[in-house]
Amino acid sequence: MKSEELKSGIYWVGAIDWAIRDFHGYETPRGTSYNNYLIDDKEPTLLDAVHHDFVHISIDNISRIISPEKIKHIIINHIENDHASGVEKILEIVPEANIYITERGKKGLNRFIDLSKYKVNIVKSGDKLKIGQRTLLFIETPMMHWPDSMFTYIQEEKVLISQDAFGQHIASIERFDDEFAKNNSMEDLEDAVIDYYANILMPYGSVIKGKVEEIKKLGIKINMIAPDHGVIWRSHIDKVLNLYSSMVDAKAQLSNVIVYDTMWHSTEQMVFPIAKGLEDEGVPVKIIKLRSTPKSVVIKEIWKARGVIIGSPTLNNGLFPSVAELLTYLKGLRLKNRLFGAFGSYGWSGEAVKEMYDVAKAMKLETFEPGIKVLYKPSEEDLAKCYEFGKAFGKALKEYHAKI
Incomplete structure (x- = not known):
């Protein structure tokens, strides 16, 4: 799958895994995607990597937009292997890039990569990074679903990069929720959200509920949610937020x-x-x-x-x-x-x-x-x-x- 523009200057540069059926013991009959995102600004910024088996595809997608050597910042929202194991290959291309990660994220990722060789910046909730025309706001989300996790919010475009939250294990040619619903059905998409939540995020329902309330208190508006798996939400944002609210309350x-x-x-x-x-x-x-x-x-x-x-x-x-x-x-x-x-x-x-x-x-x-x-x-x-x-x-x- 080639790169795709989400908003002006913001691109999906991930990969589709059509064949995977066992995701660390969790059956994925529909396959999955590994989503990561590139912001082409004064200081080009990559948000997350992908599984190491697919990092060459992500690098190729980046190359369709800019030369990968131009990347100035790498945001690591979550260090699980399906998102971060491709980081080392990218760092071989841009060893001088600035890495932004939580304290726990650094501690965990350092077990896989010698981070002492790189420019690592520890961030916490409320910290911001100006990359040109855009400002990135970091929101820590520990135990959603790993202790290192965080969201990145692109303030000017009101885009929330939500790592595993709001995701689904779907391999699809459609990048957006409205496209998927049109070619399949909204019921299929909701079913995939429930499947993902029930098998991965269910233990962290109270944490998720608290974090959603925290985001509401921040007063940020969201007109796109871009998770690290599955389709990107641009047309049914209220629907997925309401669905999550019902799930964290264990409604049945x-x-x-x-x-x-x-x-x-x-x-x-x-x-x-x-x-x-x-x-x-x-x-x-x-x-x-x-x-x-x-x-x-x-x-x-x-x-x-x-x-x-x-x-x-x-x-x-x-x-x-x-x-x-x-x-x-x-x-x-x-x-x-x-x-x-x-x-x-x-x-x-x-x-x-x-x-x-x-x-x-x-x-x-x-x-x-x-x-x-x-x-x-x-x-x-x-x-x-x-x-x-x-x-x-x-x-x-x-x-x-x-x-x-």
Whole structure:
């Protein structure tokens, strides 16, 4: 993909990764982009780099606008490898460039690059850099989602370079939100935002909420948000800001997702009467089999629903491995404001259901107990109990949802 002008003198010079499907353990079925930006001003400035495998593409895009040797400043908003691992190659071209980075960013990046050889400037919230006609304002955003993170705001054009916030893992020929929505749909774009937030930024919801409030207090106006992944927001800024507000408040639909895995189909047979009980109680249900579904999709669907019921057979006196992996991942994401239930089959001892509730309690989720477990293959009586469990859970879920 060639460079593209966002506003007069401000360019996207990133790269599209059409092939990536595993992003440090997070499935990316739509691929992704590595966005970085060039400001062609009196003192040309590069905002972020890209993944080292794609840095040659970014350098080529820069070369279409200016000679890369003319870059005077390099802003590093976030040091994660997909954004900063290409910096060293760029510094080989412009070793005299000024680097602007947070204190924590410098500490972290120094583990990868010997920064003692370069001109490093530490910045904090409120610091500004005049590069000619434009002024850059730095806003620290620690733990959104790494401790080093910051935003850069281009004051004159009201453009917010937002690193990972407001991003999506989308490989696309469209650079802007309105273009993507026209050629695909707005629902697809919103789904990608939710997917990204649920799998990456969910643990930092309270931090994000506080930072959004801080930006509002600064009184800055935003007419473009340029993240480091996915499309750039120029037409639906209020929509994405409102979407983030709802996500950080852990809002969810009155619906339920049943996530399960199974060995010999006994646990699977329990799923359908539970779902029927929920539906008869007026609660929409989505059913997901773990080993048939990317984990990132499972997390997104759990995020959307107010209720989650997880099923696991007992294996070796514990959880089935795929269920244990999901719960470990979910615990790290710090899901909240959900009603949780559990079920499963067993042959000998049946510890899986208790273990699932223990994880839910450690996450401080509201639990609906007791769960339901059956010995070996469920009987007709067991299936009837599953149906009643689903109905009772649905009733409790409606009451819980009304309180949140």
